[in-house]
Amino acid sequence: MTTPRLQLSGITKRYPGVVANSDVSLTVQPGEVHAVLGENGAGKSTLMKVIYGSVKPDEGTVMFNGKPVHIRNPQEARALGISMVFQHFSLFDTLTVAENVWLGLDKSLTLPAVAASITAKAAEYGLDIDPSRPVHTLSVGEMQRVEIIRALLTNPQLLILDEPTSVLTPQAVEKLFVVLKKLASEGCSILYISHKLHEIRELCNACTVLRGGKVTGVCDPRQESNASLSRLMIGAEPPALNVRELHAGAAVLEVSGLTLASDDPFGTQLNDIALTVRAGEVVGIAGVSGNGQSELLYALSGEDRRAPAGSIRVSGQDASRYAPGRRRALGLHFVPEERLGRGAVPTLSLAHNLLLSRRDALGAGGWIKVNALRKQAEDVIARYNVKANGPDAAAKSLSGGNLQKFIVGREIEAKPKLLIVSQPTWGVDVGASAQIRGQILALRDAGCAVLVVSEELDELFEISDRLHVIAKGRLSPSMDRKDATIERIGEWMSGLWETSAPHNSKEAAHAAA
Numbered sequence: 193m194t195t196p197r198l199q200l201s202g203i204t205k206r207y208p209g210v211v212a213n214s215d216v217s218l219t220v221q222p223g224e225v226h227a228v229l230g231e232n233g234a235g236k237s238t239l240m241k242v243i244y245g246s247v248k249p250d251e252g253t254v255m256f257n258g259k260p261v262h263i264r265n266p267q268e269a270r271a272l273g274i275s276m277v278f279q280h281f282s283l284f285d286t287l288t289v290a291e292n293v294w295l296g297l298d299k300s301l302t303l304p305a306v307a308a309s310i311t312a313k314a315a316e317y318g319l320d321i322d323p324s325r326p327v328h329t330l331s332v333g334e335m336q337r338v339e340i341i342r343a344l345l346t347n348p349q350l351l352i353l354d355e356p357t358s359v360l361t362p363q364a365v366e367k368l369f370v371v372l373k374k375l376a377s378e379g380c381s382i383l384y385i386s387h388k389l390h391e392i393r394e395l396c397n398a399c400t401v402l403r404g405g406k407v408t409g410v411c412d413p414r415q416e417s418n419a420s421l422s423r424l425m426i427g428a429e430p431p432a433l434n435v436r437e438l439h440a441g442a443a444v445l446e447v448s449g450l451t452l453a454s455d456d457p458f459g460t461q462l463n464d465i466a467l468t469v470r471a472g473e474v475v476g477i478a479g480v481s482g483n484g485q486s487e488l489l490y491a492l493s494g495e496d497r498r499a500p501a502g503s504i505r506v507s508g509q510d511a512s513r514y515a516p517g518r519r520r521a522l523g524l525h526f527v528p529e530e531r532l533g534r535g536a537v538p539t540l541s542l543a544h545n546l547l548l549s550r551r552d553a554l555g556a557g558g559w560i561k562v563n564a565l566r567k568q569a570e571d572v573i574a575r576y577n578v579k580a581n582g583p584d585a586a587a588k589s590l591s592g593g594n595l596q597k598f599i600v601g602r603e604i605e606a607k608p609k610l611l612i613v614s615q616p617t618w619g620v621d622v623g624a625s626a627q628i629r630g631q632i633l634a635l636r637d638a639g640c641a642v643l644v645v646s647e648e649l650d651e652l653f654e655i656s657d658r659l660h661v662i663a664k665g666r667l668s669p670s671m672d673r674k675d676a677t678i679e680r681i682g683e684w685m686s687g688l689w690e691t692s693a694p695h696n697s698k699e700a701a702h703a704a705a
Contacts, residue, residue, distance in 0.1 A: 195258040197381040203252035212238040230402035232593025233579035273349030290323035329458035441471035444641035460484040476656030484665040523609025538588035543569040576601035663687035
């Protein structure tokens with residue numbers, strides 16, 4: 193019998209008001225790619241943190257290469273040969289990429305040597321990154337690339353990946369899978385957390401399913417379908433989306449001639465962006481993270497008010513220099529990609545986080561109607577099946593997927609005229625993803641104009657009526673969803689789109705209608 197690379201027995205971890213893991217057992221063999229599948233809040237991330245030494249279990253044992261271990265911190269985990277790529281990044285904003293990576297490596301290495309290794313790994317895996325850039329200048333997708341490279345540089349025996357492909361292009365995912373399969377063939381074990389069921393079926397040869405912190409099944413995902421994996425995970429298949437023929441109304445968002453230099457030396461300049469979103473349609477923007485998405489969203493939300501006069505119009509009004517609050521008064525609501533810090537204040541309760549976008553709970557003299565806020569928060573929690581310890585729970589106490597459900601629900605329930613959403617289902621389980629996408633489509637059917645920026649091409653194909661691609665600060669012409677293919681979008685992500693007929697004519701027709 194082969195000695196297991198990792199063996200967990202009876203792992204239990206309790207937090208106030210919740211048992212994150214309850215008597216969990218898990219075995220991973222050398223060279224095995226083992227998926228851990230479950231809904232948001234099922235206990236996956238907590239279990240991975242136990243293995244990595246970030247969390248100490250209340251009960252249970254951990255065996256590594258046949259020997260009992262007590263992993264007290266990530267440094268000890270790395271010394272054993274365990275590396276982890278977190279869903280929520282563990283990077284120091286004020287340090288450079290190379291300095292962040294250097295912190296987790298053997299200090300006998302020099303910083304220039306680490307920078308050279310990063311460049312080599314980045315080129316090998318198609319994870320483009322500049323080692324000299326400060327982390328605070330990176331987009332979310334670029335930060336994830338840093339985490340992946342940092343883990344691979346340790347030559348791990350066990351590699352834990354928590355949602356590693358959520359911000360990669362299809363081509364980059366394929367390249368990463370080649371690398372992961374090669375690592376596995378050389379004996380490296382991989383624990384893989386993803387809500388993309390097709391990825392799990394392609395990559396993994398074993399799967400443990402968690403529900404409510406407990407193991408509810410073990411299977412070979414290669415022998416399962418997406419539907420059967422969904423049933424194992426959530427007890428049902430996700431509901432089918434209601435796709436209907438487009439009946440777009442008047443233009444709600446009109447962007448023209450938006451050229452904007454980045455105020456960050458490592459940012460991306462926007463070049464002559466033209467975009468129209470009409471009432472009753474969903475327009476999707478695809479692209480690799482770091483190609484101007486953040487700069488465009490800052491300009492549209494009002495966080496960056498340097499846009500040229502007349503370049504951004506909302507419901508016919510020139511909103512180019514409007515602050516976010518004034519744009520909200522026009523019916524523009526916004527879901528940023530950063531959940532904690534921009535989408536929600538970590539230390540505030542879910543009820544008080546509603547104040548970020550809902551001012552109807554403010555009474556005369558600025559007094560907060562606490563009971564009204566709590567009722568609104570309870571409604572969002574119930575409607576969007578948010579797993580939280582009530583409306584008074586701090587935002588930071590929620591899992592990433594549950595916080596995302598709450599933020600998206602908060603903005604949708606405000607009944608916007610224009611909803612701009614960045615990465616709506618990043619890190620969200622298959623059932624919740626279907627629910628969020630269904631709510632977006634219902635909002636569209638009610639006459640709202642919706643702009644979705646996402647690196648999930650399957651998501652964009654499911655919910656978009658028209659698609660653009662952003663590359664190097666330029667926005668492609670739009671194409672109808674029926675004309676879009678993965679291959680074509682992948683080409684356009686490199687900036688290779690045609691500049692004549694029929695796509696430009698479609699965009700012109702939409703703008704002129």
